[in-house]
Amino acid sequence: MSQQRPGGQSGQPGAVPALPDLPEATVARLPEYLRALHNLAESGNDTVSSEGLAAAAGVNSAKLRKDLSHLGSYGTRGVGYDVALLIEQIEYVLGLTQRRAVALVGVGNLGHALAGYAGFATRGFRIAALFDADPSRVGELINGLVVRHIEDLTETAAAESIAIGVIATPAAAAQSVADQLVAAGVTSILNFAPCVLSVPEGVDVRKVDLAIELQILSFHEHRKASLTSLPATGSGAGKLRPEERSDEGGARRLPGAFSERSERSQHGPAGGLTALPGGLSATGTEEAVGT
Numbered sequence: 001m002s003q004q005r006p007g008g009q010s011g012q013p014g015a016v017p018a019l020p021d022l023p024e025a026t027v028a029r030l031p032e033y034l035r036a037l038h039n040l041a042e043s044g045n046d047t048v049s050s051e052g053l054a055a056a057a058g059v060n061s062a063k064l065r066k067d068l069s070h071l072g073s074y075g076t077r078g079v080g081y082d083v084a085l086l087i088e089q090i091e092y093v094l095g096l097t098q099r100r101a102v103a104l105v106g107v108g109n110l111g112h113a114l115a116g117y118a119g120f121a122t123r124g125f126r127i128a129a130l131f132d133a134d135p136s137r138v139g140e141l142i143n144g145l146v147v148r149h150i151e152d153l154t155e156t157a158a159a160e161s162i163a164i165g166v167i168a169t170p171a172a173a174a175q176s177v178a179d180q181l182v183a184a185g186v187t188s189i190l191n192f193a194p195c196v197l198s199v200p201e202g203v204d205v206r207k208v209d210l211a212i213e214l215q216i217l218s219f220h221e222h223r224k225a226s227l228t229s230l231p232a233t234g235s236g237a238g239k240l241r242p243e244e245r246s247d248e249g250g251a252r253r254l255p256g257a258f259s260e261r262s263e264r265s266q267h268g269p270a271g272g273l274t275a276l277p278g279g280l281s282a283t284g285t286e287e288a289v290g291t
């Protein structure tokens with residue numbers, strides 16, 4: 001059981017000690033823990049159990065303990081985690097001990113909303129520059145920042161030490177904007193445009209697409225509806241009779257030409273294909289997403 005203060009073992013003054021190469025899923029959960037920890041700190045909690053923090057972050061506690069063990073943080077038996085120290089550790093690993101400058105390109109509907117959002121500042125980011133290609137937008141003042149022409153990107157990126165570029169242009173312009181950001185030395189891009197960007201090695205791109213999130217929820221709605229519309233069997237609708245179960249990976253026979261497997265299906269040739277309308281077939285969610 002231990003919780004060490006970060007960054008204490010650097011050999012040379014100012015050196016950044018090597019960070020652990022964390023699983024991507026762990027990295028994605030760290031900001032959730034951080035948000036929950038800040039809320040706990042604000043409500044006066046000095047310590048928190050793994051169960052308490054897991055509930056506040058909306059994950060299961062075994063996963064949380066595993067994630068935090070990657071940071072060398074195990075809490076103290078019977079006490080839990082020191083909230084302030086864990087905030088410090090997570091902020092250190094996420095590189096949030098310095099405020100990073102962000103450039104936003106495309107100041108239309110979405111860009112205006114992003115430029116006016118106060119939450120970035122409280123979570124370690126400074127919107128340092130706004131760019132647009134439309135001369136009628138250039139010169140507009142938003143939240144204390146003047147919108148600049150995209151042609152000024154290189155010069156401003158250097159002057160403001162821009163670390164992250166946010167793209168909120170139409171998809172047709174996004175690749176060219178990404179190229180300009182990369183040419184200006186930006187190596188992290190958050191892309192809101194609905195398209196895939198091609199970038200050189202060493203440049204990280206994250207994509208945000210609310211429509212994709214809605215489509216995933218739509219799938220779950222569709223699936224729930226398909227389960228509840230199954231014919232009732234014996235004591236409860238939706239339960240499988242033994243003869244409906246398959247030994248080959250849990251395939252289940254549905255009315256007509258459809259068959260279905262559980263979401264966490266095993267992959268492989270031993271059955272489990274779901275027949276879809278139009279002669280398509282698919283296996284479980286995980287496999288379909290990856291292909």
Ligand SMILES: NC(=O)c1ccc[n+]([C@@H]2O[C@H](COP(=O)([O-])OP(=O)(O)OC[C@H]3O[C@@H](n4cnc5c(N)ncnc54)[C@H](O)[C@@H]3O)[C@@H](O)[C@H]2O)c1
Pocket residue numbers: 105106107108109110111131132133134137150168169170171173176177191192193194208209210211
């Ligand atoms: N990810 C999401 O969940 C989400 C949600 C809404 C919108 N979007 C996407 O965000 C983008 C912006 O949407 P919007 O509604 O704000 O559009 P918008 O048309 O209102 O704004 C786009 C802005 O980009 C500017 N622009 C165009 N080409 C440019 C270039 N080469 N360099 C700099 N600026 C340029 C335009 O002048 C305009 O001001 C679109 O791609 C849209 O599909 C994504």
